[in-house]
Amino acid sequence: MADKLVIGNWKMHGRHAFNAQLVKQLLSSEQVDRAGVALAVPAPYLVSVGELLKGSRLSLAAQDVSQFADDGAYTGETSAQMLADVGCAYVLVGHSERRQYLKEEGDQLRRKLLNVIAAGLTPVYCVGETLEEREAGRHFAVIREQLSALDGVDSGAVVVAYEPVWAIGTGKVASLEQIEEVHHEIKAECLRRLKGSATIRVLYGGSVKAENAAAILSIDNVDGALVGGASLVPESFSMICQTATKLI
């Protein structure tokens, strides 16, 4: 089985002292300090957390990126090239909270994806249906439409995170069958859309915890996890990373 990727998404949480303590606790576990684990931290802390991760095998990830590629008069924006410059390896794109609260969609997300790839970084493109869309039986159509942002991408290692909106931060996890069938569909759809040397890995996200990680990470076509709440609790995140290590 290929290496699993576990990304902790801190969302809008953290302060210098908290971050230092959390990273210290994570790095005290050999199984966490391994290739295949990344921390997506808030933008103001990318540099300082990057420093804390130096000499470890954990990677740095950003939670968002500008749709504008080049330097310019874009007040408040952070480009993919800047994220590369401060040592990020991964960039989340299109997280459902940004789709919901900031109305990110379509072309804007495609530009972000292309900028991340052009900067030599790996995008973690988040897709997933709302409860209403699932209940109406429209989840596959919604996800396929979201994946159209990847059309023709022909290089780079693309990561897609399947995060059913109704499972994020709610404690409700999609059933193993639901995860398996959606991941299968995402891989097939990506193979249709990606070209050339682009490769694809699909993570699951939405209430992943130490208790359910083994079952979820063992499913076919689940190449890792995007972890929100549990990534802020060192014991929980360490357990999830250890579970992923055992499954390699």
Ligand code: PGA
């Ligand atoms: P959660 O968040 O693990 O707290 O459900 C996952 C995410 O939004 O990436």
